[in-house]
Amino acid sequence: MKALKLKTFKIIPMGSKSTCENNLSAYALAPIDSHNYICLDAGTIINGIEKSINQYSFDDIITPHESNNISFSDSNNSDSNNSDSDDYSHPSTPIKSTILTPMSAQIRKKIINFFSVPEIEKKNEPEPDNFTDIFFGSTGNKNDNIFDEDDKNNQMLHENILNKSHEELKNIEHNVLNKSKSVITLKEFKRTHTNMSPEKYILLNHIKGYLISHAHLDHIFGLVLNSQIDDKKYIYCSNETCNDLKEHIFNWRIWPNFCNEGVEKCLNKYEYVKLNQNEKYRKIIGTKMKVKIFPLSHGNIISTAFIIKYKTQHIIYCGDAGSDNIEKSIYFFNLWSKIKKYVINETIAGIFIECSYLNDISSNELYGHLNPIELENELSILNSLVYNETRKNLSGLNIVIIHTKDSTLESEHTLNEELLDISAKLKCTFIIPIQGIRFYL
Ligand SMILES: [Zn+2]
Ligand SMILES: [Zn+2]
Numbered sequence: 001m002k003a004l005k006l007k008t009f010k011i012i013p014m015g016s017k018s019t020c021e022n023n024l025s026a027y028a029l030a031p032i033d034s035h036n037y038i039c040l041d042a043g044t045i046i047n048g049i050e051k052s053i054n055q056y057s058f059d060d061i062i063t064p065h066e067s068n069n070i071s072f073s074d075s076n077n078s079d080s081n082n083s084d085s086d087d088y089s090h091p092s093t094p095i096k097s098t099i100l101t102p103m104s105a106q107i108r109k110k111i112i113n114f115f116s117v118p119e120i121e122k123k124n125e126p127e128p129d130n131f132t133d134i135f136f137g138s139t140g141n142k143n144d145n146i147f148d149e150d151d152k153n154n155q156m157l158h159e160n161i162l163n164k165s166h167e168e169l170k171n172i173e174h175n176v177l178n179k180s181k182s183v184i185t186l187k188e189f190k191r192t193h194t195n196m197s198p199e200k201y202i203l204l205n206h207i208k209g210y211l212i213s214h215a216h217l218d219h220i221f222g223l224v225l226n227s228q229i230d231d232k233k234y235i236y237c238s239n240e241t242c243n244d245l246k247e248h249i250f251n252w253r254i255w256p257n258f259c260n261e262g263v264e265k266c267l268n269k270y271e272y273v274k275l276n277q278n279e280k281y282r283k284i285i286g287t288k289m290k291v292k293i294f295p296l297s298h299g300n301i302i303s304t305a306f307i308i309k310y311k312t313q314h315i316i317y318c319g320d321a322g323s324d325n326i327e328k329s330i331y332f333f334n335l336w337s338k339i340k341k342y343v344i345n346e347t348i349a350g351i352f353i354e355c356s357y358l359n360d361i362s363s364n365e366l367y368g369h370l371n372p373i374e375l376e377n378e379l380s381i382l383n384s385l386v387y388n389e390t391r392k393n394l395s396g397l398n399i400v401i402i403h404t405k406d407s408t409l410e411s412e413h414t415l416n417e418e419l420l421d422i423s424a425k426l427k428c429t430f431i432i433p434i435q436g437i438r439f440y441l
Contacts, residue, residue, distance in 0.1 A: 005396075007032055007440035008313035008349050012057045013433035014039070014048025015222070018356055020406040022047045023435050024218045027317070027352070027402075028207065029289075031310045032440060035061050036287045038236075039210045040306065040317045040352070044435075045222030049199040051436035058202055200229060208286035209234040210270075213296075213319020214303040215244035224249060227258040227269060234285055235259070236273045238293055240302045245272075281309055294338065296321035297329035299368025305335050314342050315441065316351040320403060323374035324381075326363050336382040343386050343397060349441040350398035350431070353378075356405065358414055369403075372418035376425070383426050395427040398441055402433065 014026040024043025030036055039045070052058055196204075203226065210223055212235055223235075227250075235245070246262035249255055250270075258269040275282060281290035289310045296303040296318060303319040316339055324332045342348040356369035366374065383394050404415065419430045433439065 005346070008310055009315055009441045010438055011400075011433070011441060012037070012048075012052045012438045013435050014052060015044030016402060016404070016433045016435050017406045018218055018354075018403040021221070023406070024221055025403055026222055027433070028052075029308065029315065029317075031288050034288055035206055036208050037206055038284055038287055038289065038308075039207050039223075040308075041213055041219040041319065042210050042223035043218050043221050045203065045207075045226050046199045048222070048435060049202050052438070053198055053202070055436040055438070057436055057438035058206075061202065061206060203229070204231045207233070209236060209273075209284060211284075211291065211306050211308075211317070212237045212241055212245070212304075213306070213317070214298060214301060215241050215249065216301075216320065219319065220245070220249065224255055227255070230269065232269055232271075234273050235270050236275055236282070236284065236291060236306075238295065238302065238304050239274050239276070241304065242272045242274050244301075281307075284308075294331065294335045296331050296335070297324070297327035297368065298322060299327075301368075303368075307339065312347050313349045314339070314347055315349050316353075318351070318353045320354055320356070320369060322366055322368040323370060323378050325377060326366060326374065327368065332378050333381060336378075336385055340382065340385040340389070343382065343394065344390055344392075346396070348397065350400050352400040352402050354403035355401045355415070355419075356403050358411060359418055372415070372422060376422045379422065379426055379428065393427045397428040398431055399428050400431045400433060400441075404432070 008031065010030055010032050012028040014028055015022075015024040016027075017023045018025065022044055025041040026043045026045060026048055027040040028037040029040055030038075049058070210233065212223070213219060235242075237245070242261075246257075246259065250257040250259045251263045256267060257263050257265065258267045260266050260268045260271045273282065275291065275293045277292075277294050279292070281292045283289075284291050289308050291309070292307045294305040294307070296305050298320045299322065303321050305316060305318045305321075308315045308317065316335075318335075321327075321332065322329075324330055339348065339351075353375065354370055355372060355375050357366060357371040359371050359373050361371050363374070370378070379394065379399070387393060401415075401419065405411070407415070422428070423430055431439065
């Protein structure tokens with residue numbers, strides 16, 4: 001069996017579809033040892049946070065109420081001294097907290113039992129069945145199945161937390177066990193903090209910024225609507241996306257200008273950070289991550305691929321895009337050429353890429369999107385680049401399929417079949433996120 005690769009990132013899909021108004025593309029991403037997320041696209045925010053809270057996907061966050069009763073600290077965190085550390089920036093909530101653990105469904109259930117709250121509703125959380133190559137809302141790692149064995153739970157718990165010794169972990173667990181009776185959940189927070197919903201609390205304190213791939217409505221809907229209640233934040237995007245937001249959205253005609261540029265008066269709540277593909281990685285303020293961009297072709301507009309870096313690992317998030325072949329572009333090729341070294345070095349945690357349509361759509365009806373045939377064409381090019389240097393394929397590479405249509409059971413089944421065909425050829429692992437269900441890469 002291949003050695004188990006440590007997880008580096010946690011992802012909470014706040015929205016995962018392209019056509020459903022309360023479930024549009026938006027992925028909260030944080031390093032596994034942090035509570036400070038950035039939002040990859042922002043189609044659905046508050047509704048997605050609410051669903052995620054109900055699925056206990058934010059259960060590692062300690063609320064101010066809880067912090068009065070719980071005192072274990074984050075001092076072992078190696079990055080806690082730099083300016084982008086996890087210290088909470090909100091002056092009214094001087095919280096020190098730590099993650100409890102990255103959790104499988106089973107472990108989460110055990111820990112929640114510590115906290116004496118109701119059983120997890122598991123209806124939206126199917127377990128990965130035996131060794132298929134597509135996973136729904138899971139980590140996508142076949143070895144996750146060993147979570148079923150009680151005696152291995154603690155071992156996995158330890159292996160999954162980066163840079164923490166067994167001694168440190170034991171301390172954390174000891175503290176959790178001792179303090180757990182006084183801990184309340186975000187759901188209970190709702191009852192104790194009448195002036196702020198838990199959704200808003202997460203939005204204000206734990207979403208540190210937005211990475212917007214392009215300004216189509218299904219990627220900015222939540223950002224625009226929640227700008228009224230949101231806090232000061234940065235919007236990281238290309239020049240093209242910035243111009244679209246300035247001229248066509250935050251222009252005092254469609255919506256007030258909550259940003260720092262564009263039609264006067266600028267309300268200066270959001271500050272654009274315009275990224276250029278020729279520059280080095282830029283820090284994502286308030287987090288421990290860095291970002292770099294590449295352009296993608298999306299019909300008549302330029303979309304964006306973000307490379308997010310934390311320590312040695314990278315996540316690639318591709319906004320909507322069509323294949324080079326159909327778009328008459330070289331943007332995907334340029335991206336694959338850049339990231340092939342990460343695939344070869346195994347420093348890539350996963351690639352988020354869209355698959356908007358099924359194969360029953362002809363190539364002239366894709367309008368700047370991918371279907372499984374075109375997805376396979378693109379992944380095959382990455383595969384060739386890697387194979388030419390290493391004689392290896394994409395084995396073990398996590399591909400997160402995003403921006404699927406809200407679909408019937410039958411069309412979901414068809415998509416799975418079409419993805420399984422690709423997986424059989426290229427040996428990559430496909431993950432299909434489910435709104436609200438946290439997973440790790
Ligand atoms: Zn689009
Ligand atoms: Zn879209």
